[in-house]
Amino acid sequence: MATTGKQLFTTLEADGTLTVAIEDVAFPDPTGNQVLVKMEAAPINPSDLAILVGAADMETASYSAGKFIAKMPEPFNSGSKARHGLKLPAGNEGAGTVVATGDNDAAKALMGQRVSCVPGNAFSQYCIADATMCLPLGDHTAEDGASAFVNPMTALGFAENAKMDGQDAILHTVGASNLGQMLTRICQEDGIGLVNIVRKDSQVDLLNKLGSTHVVNSSQDDFSDQLRAAIDDTGAFYGFDPIGGGRSVDKVFKAMEQVAVSQMTEYSRYGSNQPKRMFIYGRLDTGATILSPSYGFGWTLSGWLLFPFLQSAGNDTVSRMRQRVRENLTTTFASHYKKRVNLDEMLTKEAVTDYRAMKTGEKYLVTPWS
């Protein structure tokens, strides 16, 4: 007998009409390695927002109970051609209680337990999840475990990636985010140097309190000097950026090269030989990335995504990372939320306007049964 519940769907039509709505859905009985999770909490991550609202004009959207209809402007609508007409679930991760399982032992072992999971349709009252991707939460609350995957594994992934590449320092361009705070704690625990860039004095204070030794405030006049000094001090020629658009990465590459050139004893028209490496792992700014020709040819910029990284890292590394998350869920990997909304509330103009702004440290948590 199928379980029924509410679930969010997002659909973009070829004409640019974006419909996001809560619908009643029948969830199939789990089979094999699957478990059925009654979802209790799911964060709205930046990676969810891309599919939830993207670049849609939410100011002129029409809102009704459990639904909004908005217009996706060009060139974003054409750029999303691959999803035209597809009714898509949303919500990467969340936490809840296993209420039914498939026949496999790994699935049956989770019956009745509270778990965090990565179902891809976490904005829902129920989800089918893979048992091997579930993290048993023990006595932790669903809110404790709601964000146990994307941010923790991404922050840990940065540290793992740096070690694989022989780096002992990292630069992070949005230091005060939930993820940035985790990265700060991870780097301390692992003895990795860290340059945190923030935009406000209050964020400097926040990170200083966490013990961050190199926090640079981009809104101050001597930002460039501060940044160069921090790079010089830590040797961080390797970093991660969730902004993507504009000159965020460009400024970092410039500062890195200036530090490297200041350490050279002889002039070279080609700039320094110091390799400079940055990764873009998000698109808080959906504009184009601008790279000026002012740091020679010794730089590499890549996109960075969690799942391909985990795949390349291999099972042993991933198991070790997950183990570490579980053991430090409410310390190293603690997340904070600005507000809790249920499925209907998350589609109101007030909520959408607030969470799509993606302000640092102002994350929303969806509680589908509240």
Added chain:
Amino acid sequence: MATTGKQLFTTLEADGTLTVAIEDVAFPDPTGNQVLVKMEAAPINPSDLAILVGAADMETASYSAGKFIAKMPEPFNSGSKARHGLKLPAGNEGAGTVVATGDNDAAKALMGQRVSCVPGNAFSQYCIADATMCLPLGDHTAEDGASAFVNPMTALGFAENAKMDGQDAILHTVGASNLGQMLTRICQEDGIGLVNIVRKDSQVDLLNKLGSTHVVNSSQDDFSDQLRAAIDDTGAFYGFDPIGGGRSVDKVFKAMEQVAVSQMTEYSRYGSNQPKRMFIYGRLDTGATILSPSYGFGWTLSGWLLFPFLQSAGNDTVSRMRQRVRENLTTTFASHYKKRVNLDEMLTKEAVTDYRAMKTGEKYLVTPWS
């Protein structure tokens, strides 16, 4: 007793005054592994132009015999701070006859021979060069051997780099250049797929005559369709770009991703899993590089320079590459020149205006004794 001769120097002052002038110089006697080469021919490569004229305003420059004085505009002047006040030689490579040597056997063995060399001050009547970097030219003319290093080793470097990265196809955004023609012949010899982008019908013809199977003309209306078809056909998700500024790389990444997405069976908000890799190896366009957020996170863009690549490739690979260049100097690695100028003539307004335009296939050759 020191040898004297004319040599070009380029000096940028802190106030943006760029002086390029021919001076009489005394060349020291070569020692150890050094040889003294009487230079007969040296190409003006794009990499030389950066230090020779850069972004200077050559229209309002003052020209006199064997000299010009120009103004370097901002932000380029500040960006060149590291060279302010330094009197720099120019000319990466060239060919001439060894007229004196140091005491080491490798040097003495070259006495009287015509060689190609990489002295860094090739715009000169004499150069001190390292014997191990000299390529004996046998019966070849100096013009045959003048460009035996930068372009041949760069084009070969692309093929070597592709093989190291497990690629069997390359995309090149300026297919009809001297270097592009070399790359076309190398890829044919090595069985590497090649997508050549050009801007004119005449360049399509030129490359077709060389046997290039995938030549795409960016000035045609269906350029994007052609480009996608060529990428689909060759599997070239890996390429090299000497333009740097603007949207040259962006258009390629877009086309690569569209091909990859068209091969997917299921929609993913993150785009395809196909890794896309581009290298910028020049700055024909000195504007900023623009990367639009339209090809997911599975891409990597790097600067590419010959010397760091050779260093990472190791001695065995470099020896093999140089051997191949020597054996195929007037076939695979043949260069063509639009015009020959002596040291004084290369600093006239007419010459500077023409060669700084860096038109495809219109390279200048400096012949210091003519």
